[in-house]
Amino acid sequence: MAEVALRKIVKRYDDVEAVRSIDLDIPDNEFVVLVGPSGCGKSTTLRMIAGLEEITSGEISIGGEVVNDLPPKDRDIAMVFQNYALYPHMTSFENMAFGLKLRKFPKAEIKQRVEHAARILDITELLERRPKALSGGQRQRVAMGRAIVRNPKVFLFDEPLSNLDAKLRVQMRTEIKRVHQKVKTTTVYVTHDQVEAMTLADRVVVMNNGIIEQIGPPQELYHKPRTRFVAGFIGSPAMNFIPCTLESHGGGMRVRVSDTVALPVPASRVAQYQGAVGRQLTFGLRPEHMTEPKQANGSGNGSDSDFTAILDVVEPMGMETMVYFTIDGTEVCGRVEPNAAGEAGASMRLHANMEHMHLIDPATGLVL
Amino acid sequence: MSTAAVSVPRARAKVRHASLRRSRRWALFASYFFLVMFAIFFLIPPYYMIVTSLKTDAEVAHMATNPWIIANGVTLDQFKILLTQTDFLIYFKNTAIVTVCVVIITMVVSVLAAFSLGRMKFWGSGILATGIFLTYLVPDTLLFIPLFQIVKAIGLLNSYWGMVLVYPTLTVPFCTWIMIGYFQSIPKELDEAALIDGAGHLQMLTKIFIPVALPGIIAATIFAFTVSWAAFVYPMTFLYSSDQQVLTVGTVTSLIRADVYKWGMLMAGALVAAAPPLIIYAFLMDYYIAGLTAGATKG
Numbered sequence: 001m002a003e004v005a006l007r008k009i010v011k012r013y014d015d016v017e018a019v020r021s022i023d024l025d026i027p028d029n030e031f032v033v034l035v036g037p038s039g040c041g042k043s044t045t046l047r048m049i050a051g052l053e054e055i056t057s058g059e060i061s062i063g064g065e066v067v068n069d070l071p072p073k074d075r076d077i078a079m080v081f082q083n084y085a086l087y088p089h090m091t092s093f094e095n096m097a098f099g100l101k102l103r104k105f106p107k108a109e110i111k112q113r114v115e116h117a118a119r120i121l122d123i124t125e126l127l128e129r130r131p132k133a134l135s136g137g138q139r140q141r142v143a144m145g146r147a148i149v150r151n152p153k154v155f156l157f158d159e160p161l162s163n164l165d166a167k168l169r170v171q172m173r174t175e176i177k178r179v180h181q182k183v184k185t186t187t188v189y190v191t192h193d194q195v196e197a198m199t200l201a202d203r204v205v206v207m208n209n210g211i212i213e214q215i216g217p218p219q220e221l222y223h224k225p226r227t228r229f230v231a232g233f234i235g236s237p238a239m240n241f242i243p244c245t246l247e248s249h250g251g252g253m254r255v256r257v258s259d260t261v262a263l264p265v266p267a268s269r270v271a272q273y274q275g276a277v278g279r280q281l282t283f284g285l286r287p288e289h290m291t292e293p294k295q296a297n298g299s300g301n302g303s304d305s306d307f308t309a310i311l312d313v314v315e316p317m318g319m320e321t322m323v324y325f326t327i328d329g330t331e332v333c334g335r336v337e338p339n340a341a342g343e344a345g346a347s348m349r350l351h352a353n354m355e356h357m358h359l360i361d362p363a364t365g366l367v368l
Numbered sequence: 369m370s371t372a373a374v375s376v377p378r379a380r381a382k383v384r385h386a387s388l389r390r391s392r393r394w395a396l397f398a399s400y401f402f403l404v405m406f407a408i409f410f411l412i413p414p415y416y417m418i419v420t421s422l423k424t425d426a427e428v429a430h431m432a433t434n435p436w437i438i439a440n441g442v443t444l445d446q447f448k449i450l451l452t453q454t455d456f457l458i459y460f461k462n463t464a465i466v467t468v469c470v471v472i473i474t475m476v477v478s479v480l481a482a483f484s485l486g487r488m489k490f491w492g493s494g495i496l497a498t499g500i501f502l503t504y505l506v507p508d509t510l511l512f513i514p515l516f517q518i519v520k521a522i523g524l525l526n527s528y529w530g531m532v533l534v535y536p537t538l539t540v541p542f543c544t545w546i547m548i549g550y551f552q553s554i555p556k557e558l559d560e561a562a563l564i565d566g567a568g569h570l571q572m573l574t575k576i577f578i579p580v581a582l583p584g585i586i587a588a589t590i591f592a593f594t595v596s597w598a599a600f601v602y603p604m605t606f607l608y609s610s611d612q613q614v615l616t617v618g619t620v621t622s623l624i625r626a627d628v629y630k631w632g633m634l635m636a637g638a639l640v641a642a643a644p645p646l647i648i649y650a651f652l653m654d655y656y657i658a659g660l661t662a663g664a665t666k667g
Contacts, residue, residue, distance in 0.1 A: 073563060073566040098565050102567055
């Protein structure tokens, strides 16, 4: 087990800069998830840690040792791939034992390690089967087993659940978390699925366009995003972004989102936004904070935060209902109680929980 | 009203099913017809060979008899004489030595070449791979004159070891091309997993790629075997004494003297010579087809 450190890492392919000078420190035992859209550089970063891609510049160290010039086999890492990458001509046992055999471990120890990993992953009865005879989930378990038996310093996961169906993905997600709690190895996990990132990670690294947008625990990223990209990427459905003007109102402030709707800024935020009064900004609020009005919702200014909207689309989800409407031409999503919404086309009274509001500078994309 | 509404779709479905059955029947009939024609066309020569090889010289020479049947009784004399009174067994031994050596050389060279060209991306690897295939397109009827000079210069003229040297010019390019396609069809994550597991490139090749690409390797092996077993132009040009000759040329030159054709023995010789490739094909046909198709789609 070991800590991983990335210093000013750059990866350039001809004219394209895939990773642009990123710094990242991953302490021992931590489960870090790199998340971002396709092409953001997350897989490239993982592959550079693995040694499968050369770095253009910068420094990667594992366990305090700089590994820039070390081949993958000497980095003491194990990797789980999206398509499992199991050797098709070997049984599950042989797949898991392959790395140990190459490292000339005694046969008895190989057997003991493989059986131990198989017990952790509940695949003991699959050890004599070839990959062809295994389901997707079972293959992924064997691939994880192959990583576990090596007892490496770092586990690397490259979108390991993307090939599984939705139900199995949830099961395997829990399985990965359970395994990490048992073996406590430093883990770097790449995914484009923000739900996977939120549920698995001790810390999430959000990447976009080759840079790190924000690093933090899942709850911090969710509640205190630093940029519009992070605010929009984390959370499903995505945060609503509405063009607005910040204006003074009495002793406080209001966010004017349309000619008729101006929502009060909570008193606790007034000082924070003082310099931005009069500016054109972007108002951000998550759908779960755009609800039906309640008597005691603790949102500060009571009915001032309420407004009326004409519903365009109503999506009942069972435990909640999503409502879609427009404010001054911008589509907005709200999340209300199952029976609170009427039919599409009807008007509905909604409440914006302004304690959770964000104001974003449209020029820089930074959250104020 | 409702009855009519239900009965109309049923009638339509019936018509559609009947038409499907009829078109399937026609497709099957046409398939069988052409397959039988094809089989007859290709089985006539072997049948003629078997029939002729089991006749006496007198019956073969007798113009009045029906060439398609054995009228005067089956005899194995042609085979006996061929194997005991001619150099056929020497030719067979020479051919076997040449073929085994050529297959080994071809597979070692083409597997290594295909692995490096197909998997270890380096500058110019794509052009090199295409270049290797282009050399296959040069026919041996063009190559034999310059090759004659080379073989003569290294002192291997009239030695079957010269064949071991020149046959790979025919087999290596095509086998390399098949293997490049096969190796490229193996997911790249497999070698990355092997690299992380601690394998070097040679271990990756021997422990992962060769076992996984076995169908392709078998296909390439069969190709190399067939080419070197059946080569004619090179031995015809480079070999001239009986003790060095191979089957294809040896059988023809020793059993056709001027305008005297020993048809019975020629047919017996051709049958015995065709047996090894036939046996190999019969056992490895499935691998051969799988190997060729995988190479074809990814090449």
